[in-house]
Amino acid sequence: MALPETDLHRIRLWARERVPEHLWDELKVEADISDRHVSTGQTAFSGPSER
Numbered sequence: 001m002a003l004p005e006t007d008l009h010r011i012r013l014w015a016r017e018r019v020p021e022h023l024w025d026e027l028k029v030e031a032d033i034s035d036r037h038v039s040t041g042q043t044a045f046s047g048p049s050e051r
Helices: 005-017
Strands: 027-033 038-044
Touching: 005 027, 005 038
Parallel strands: none
Antiparallel strands: 027 038
């Protein structure tokens, strides 16, 4: 049974709202949605390396 579209929409909103807008270039929360389950993850982007 597939996940209801309303639940998928709610999950996408949840992932987007986890990170304040001013940090969008540095941190991202994603929801990987398949037919029967959802996986969430967090990605941090590192800045340019200093030498």
